[in-house]
Amino acid sequence: MLSARPVWPFVAAMAIVVVASNIFVQFPLSGQIGPLVLADVLTWGAFSYPIAFLITDLANRRYGPALARRVVFIGFTLAIASSIVFPPLLFQWGLIPFELEPGRIVRVAIASGVAFLIGQLLDVSVFNRLRQTSWWRAPVVGSIMGSIFDTAIFFSVAFAPAFLFVGPNEPFALEHAPLFGLFEPSVARWISWALGDLTVKLTIAVVALIPYRLISARWWPQPVPA
Template identity: 55%
Template sequence: MRMTLSLLPFMAVMAAVVVASNFLVQYPVDFALGSLNLADLLTWGAFTYPVAFLVTDLANRRFGAATARLVVLCGFLVAVALSVWLATPRIAVASGSAFLTAQLLDVSIFNRLRNRVWWLPPLISTIIGSCLDTLIFFSLAFSQAANIIGPGDAFASETAPLLGLFAMEAPRWISWALGDLMVKMMVGLAMLAPYGILMPVLQRRAVI
């Protein structure tokens, strides 16, 4: 019972982060910087989703890999169920597939690096997990090849200069994926600060 109560905050935050990200990823950042429109580059979901890796890594540090996987699974089930309501079924499928795959990979990588210098496990696991998550999510959520899952987003499929900067034209969702990944990396780096602050509080003395 005590273990279950200890896990509830991790599960609740995980579900909240993923649901918020699934909702916000549908909205490009409509802000112009000179000739560059960030709507061609970013969605708001990029700023919230990296927090999921922070939650996973803190749970892994505190309880161990097996329990961290349980946190991921419970957060996944709640988040997908709510995302069908708050977003679209296609976004929910794409998010669920990307989230579960990337977070479980994050747990495995973190666990292998657990005994290295404190910042290395969360940094490497977040970088690799973010790359995999971005690849799976955006290809399933917005590419025409995945339209079998559900109706595609016409705006996402429109072509525009890659990253809003280059002469090469590409579907907007590819620029969104690259832009979101860059922001995820920056936010992931920023998450090392709260991880470092919370780690001594949550660290368990022995991981089985």
Template identity: 55%
Template sequence: MLKTRYFVLYSLLMTAIVVASNFLVQFPLGGTLAGINLADLLTFGAFTYPISFLITDLTNRQFGPGTARKVVFVGFVVGVALSIALASPRIAIASGSAFLVGQLLDISVFNRLRQLSWWKAPLMGSLIGSVLDTVIFFSLSFAPIFSFIGPNDDFAIASAPIFGVLAAEAPRWISWALGDFAVKMLVGIVMLLPYGALMSVVRPMSARTTA
């Protein structure tokens, strides 16, 4: 019964994060910072999505990789279905694909490293998962080669200075991907704080999943 309650809780949290991130990724930040046009660098989705790795890692720590994968699949199915109503089908497909691959990779890395120092498994899992997630999501969402999935976003594919300030130019979605990954890493490091704080509460349920 306890496991079922936690499974439902983790699944609801995961779904909420996926849907919110799919919706927020459509909105670039406004304004400038130190001369950088933030619309060329970041979307709001970059700040919410890294929380999904925290949810996956807590599930993995408490119940093991099998249950963590089930939570990921629930987040994938429900999140994509709801995201189609809140975002474009192309964004939903790209997000679902990136989410599934990135989260499953995070689970594998976390499980391999869980016997090391408490912070190494969640940090390396989110780092490696985020690399693949970012590449898959932004390529499928905005790269012209994948336009068969859905129409291109003219603002996203228009040329702009990389990071909003460099002389070299690239499609704006490239800067979004780079900025998104940088924020994911920053938020991933910050997420170690709640992970560490919850370690005494979220304990492994069996000796086989000891972290």
């Protein structure tokens, strides 16, 4: 039986990443690249959240799927609780420029939690099925499939008017803007955010192979049997 102590670095890293992402997703990027208005495409959360898949895959390789799922569940619980507590504190400390509505905090936390569980558990399952194939296949395929579900669930629950029963809408997210910031017809801004978010996640899923390979080859050359 493995000691629970070595698992805590993964749990702590997971909680930090998800809490940060739940905050960063409140903030669209500012600026413009040619005709592309960045606020119509991306929030800062798109760059931090994909790290969660790297953490899950490393935990899965090191400890196997059972303990990887434990990391997911514990990290999820800590992250959701912290996501409700931290934003008001950050505003009071002057670290974010405006106070987030309590209803919006809860809705984003719920959206993040549901998307997190489904996306991460899907990643664990796919990784487990492919763990004995080429070293890169399990993390890439698992992260890609998890990312697709995660993005679709999170942005729908967090911003789509159909989920108003979860919490108040975000008016800026519902405003129409050119698709992906560039193309007609115009769509609700959150749809372009979702497309931009997924593009970043898929890109990072490939880039993350570098730290995944370096860390696993250095400390865990062979995956733990399922």
